[in-house]
Amino acid sequence: MITDMKRYNIYFMAGLMILTVITACKKIDAIHPHDSIDLNTGFESISDALKWDIGTYANFRGAQSIAGAVTDIQADQLNITLSNGNNNTDLYKWGAFLQAGDVGGTWGNYGNITQINIAIAGFKTIKTTSAADAAKLSQYTGDLYLARAFYYHALIVRYGKAYDDANSAAANPGVPLVLTYDINALPARASVKAVYDQILSDITTAEGLLAGVTGAQGAHSFNIDVATALEARVRLHMHDWAGAYAAATKLINSGKYPLVNNLADLQNYWYNDGTQEDIYQCFASITELAGGNLTFTNFTNSTKAYNPSYLPTKSIVDMYANTDIRKATYFSNLPVNINDVKANLNLVFKYPGNPAFYPKGTISNGVNASKVFRIGEMYLIAAEAAAGNSDEANALKYLNLLHAARVAGSTINASGTALTDAIRNERTLELAFEGFRLDDLKRWHLGFTRGTPQNADVLLGQGITLTIAATDNKFVWAIPPYDMTLNKNLTQNPGW
DSSP: OOOHHHHHHHHHHHTTOTTOOHHHHHHHHTTSOTTOOOHHHHSSSHHHHHHHHHHHHHHHHHHHTTTTHHHHHHSSSEEEBTTSOSSSHHHHHOGGGOOGGGSOGGGGHHHHHHHHHHHHHHHTTOOOSSHHHHHHHHHHHHHHHHHHHHHHHHHHHHHSOOOOOHHHHHHSBOOOOOOSOOTTOOOOOOBHHHHHHHHHHHHHHHHHHTTTSOOOTTOSSOOHHHHHHHHHHHHHHTTOHHHHHHHHHHHHHTOSSOOOOSHHHHHHHHHTTOOTTEEEEOOOOSSSOOOOOOTTOOEETTTTEEOOSEEEOHHHHHTSOTTOTTHHHHEEEEEEEETTEEEEEEEEOSOOOOGGGSOTTSOOOOOOOOEEEEHHHHHHHHHHHHHHTTOHHHHHHHHHHHHHHHSTTOOOOOOHHHHHHHHHHHHHHHSTTTTOHHHHHHHHTOOEEOOOOSOGGGBOSTTTTOEEOTTOGGGSOOOOHHHHHHOTTOOOOTTO
16 A cells, blocks of 8 residues: 555655755665654654644645546536646546546545654654643644544545445445554455544544634634534535534634625635635645646637636536626636637636736746635535434525525525525535535435536537436546555455
8 A cells, every 4th residue: 555655755754854855865764764664763852743743734735736626527517628638538538438547646645644643653752841842742633633534534535435324334345444554554445434433533533632723714724623624524424414514503603704795805715815714725825836727727828818628517607697706706708729729718717826826927827725624615514414404494594694695685495305406506506616526426326417518619529418327336436456456455346
């Protein structure tokens, strides 16, 4: 499970050289072999713990910059253009095109989990000499547990079946639970239920350790509100309606994160990385950039037009009312030139690049700070959880609070199946292109027909009108072939 590169990364971290130059790495390389961790020198002081904490955040930020794009390509709201360059086309086409080697990216979370496991063990050996240092160590430890919970949730939603109930979750294979560092371990897959139980255990531990770390708009470090937001998300996936509702409404009722209700502020929120609704936003600056995302835009100076790799379907654009402030924020009708086909089309404009992150007068680099948890998601969780718990009054309450903020003067009145559909539609509108769609379809047990394209002349021919059944095995990703070969205790998911 641990490649040579991952071993090097583990060693790099253990040597406490997270942010240093290559020459320093070579000096450490001469002292210890790659497959050993010197805990005696790696965890001596609170300053050592801080370096590990910095590394934890660096890894976490790197994971977020690529997290959503791949699953959205596989789902139903995007079309691949002719200028794509054959990137992720097999995901887009499904069927026999989509092979096990195409879906290994999220599995790389195990590299980050390994580093976290080393740090959790190492932090226990650090002796603090003041109350202030003890508090810092507790906070850094809480960061580790919360990050591990996040990574395991990302793994289980992609490589395990949906959590429908405790009995089926106990029977279905999930992902290996690796909680201590052992380079020789070949763990089998734990059940879906066991993985979710561990995620909740890690969140509970993190909540205790971060209880004194207050949340704030646009926080760049973990705190009690971030832990609560992850808990709400996880419990929603578990159909723990009461637990998801309690966590989501706790954040809503705190009043710290008011909803944006006008176009100018919503565009500023997305384009310039505003923080009003953000429970956690990854740090970024012009000198410490997050991963750029030009796949939705990609302005070309030579043609004075855009050349995106992916276009939103006409169907998803048309789902938004013209009075919905999200429509003029998430999309922009702009000139495109794709393989010399010229047209004005709607582009995904949710991530145009923050002007603060590239030199004035230059073309956007597509960098925006990742919004990992925001209050809009919490309103949707509260509404869906209330409906799941047969509390239609509160389901409508939280659904309409969000909806009215985005579509002034509009109210949704629905019950029963119509209410469920309305909540799902609002979730689709609010969270479009943030990496939720494929996971939502999977947990709702819904198939799809990919939406009507805007202009087929600029698109890859295969996959435009694809229809996928809810039972398609490839909603659940394959265990990467390398790991299947290395670890004979692993079993593959059906259909791969």
